[in-house]
Amino acid sequence: MGYAQLVIGPAGSGKSTYCSSLFQHCETVGRSMHVVNLDPAAENFDYPVALDVRELISLDDVMEELGLGPNRGLMYCMEHLEDNLDDWLSEELDNFMDDDYLIFDCPGQIELYSHVPVFRNFVEHLKRKNFNVCAVYLLDSQFITDVTKFISGCMASLSAMVQLELPHVNILSKMDLVTSKKDIDDYLDPEPNVLLSELNKRMAPQYQKLNKALIELWKTFTTFSASGWAPA
Numbered sequence: 001m002g003y004a005q006l007v008i009g010p011a012g013s014g015k016s017t018y019c020s021s022l023f024q025h026c027e028t029v030g031r032s033m034h035v036v037n038l039d040p041a042a043e044n045f046d047y048p049v050a051l052d053v054r055e056l057i058s059l060d061d062v063m064e065e066l067g068l069g070p071n072r073g074l075m076y077c078m079e080h081l082e083d084n085l086d087d088w089l090s091e092e093l094d095n096f097m098d099d100d101y102l103i104f105d106c107p108g109q110i111e112l113y114s115h116v117p118v119f120r121n122f123v124e125h126l127k128r129k130n131f132n133v134c135a136v137y138l139l140d141s142q143f144i145t146d147v148t149k150f151i152s153g154c155m156a157s158l159s160a161m162v163q164l165e166l167p168h169v170n171i172l173s174k175m176d177l178v179t180s181k182k183d184i185d186d187y188l189d190p191e192p193n194v195l196l197s198e199l200n201k202r203m204a205p206q207y208q209k210l211n212k213a214l215i216e217l218w219k220t221f222t223t224f225s226a227s228g229w230a231p232a
């Protein structure tokens with residue numbers, strides 16, 4: 001059985017940096033792992049790319065040949081990947097050993113993890129190829145400095161969790177840039193009633209019922225018990 005992390009999260013949240021740091025760490029401690037680029041728009045890498053979706057399709061080619069803009073072009077590339085799971089991806093995965101550890105550095109368009117099926121199908125494919133997969137969701141810690149941003153980050157992460165149905169780890173990235181660690185600490189293991197009262201204070205009274213439902217949802221999924229992280 002192989003092992004895989006799907007590294008996902010909004011654009012610029014630090015996915016590639018995380019992959020690169022993890023690669024360096026594994027190298028230092030003498031563990032083998034391989035990083036796969038799944039972003040057809042990626043250009044520079046700080047890690048050796050073991051497998052690259054741009055060998056199948058690149059955003060530049062799609063934009064040039066089909067006259068699509070960057071967002072539609074990216075979706076086209078990912079749909080193309082989805083159409084090629086059984087041939088291109090299968091063949092490439094066969095080059096890895098049975099117990100290899102793969103890290104998939106994914107694109108940052110969050111709709112890919114919320115309402116289009118490409119990554120769900122990708123994950124199903126990995127499972128059929130006997131990979132044990134988990135999702136690592138990165139969120140920039142600078143976006144978690146007040147309650148409304150916290151809830152919005154939780155909902156984005158939760159939609160990926162529901163869509164992918166994988167063991168799911170949330171990581172707050174770029175912790176070195178946070179000036180007040182206390183602001184973040186309040187959200188690492190928050191008390192639901194405190195969150196609700198903060199949310200009610202921030203928003204107009206007509207949102208109270210919605211706020212309560214959101215906090216209930218958060219409690220049910222305990223979606224954002226997160227760990228902070230920054231590269232060494």
Ligand SMILES: Nc1nc2c(ncn2[C@@H]2O[C@H](COP(=O)(O)OP(=O)(O)OP(=O)(O)O)[C@@H](O)[C@H]2O)c(=O)[nH]1
Binds near residue numbers: 176230
């Ligand atoms: N200070 C600091 N900068 C970081 C950290 N992680 C990432 N960055 C910077 O944030 C920017 C975006 O980081 P990436 O790793 O490229 O983010 P990404 O999520 O892969 O980006 P996309 O592929 O565009 O979605 C880069 O300039 C990184 O150097 C961190 O922990 N601390």
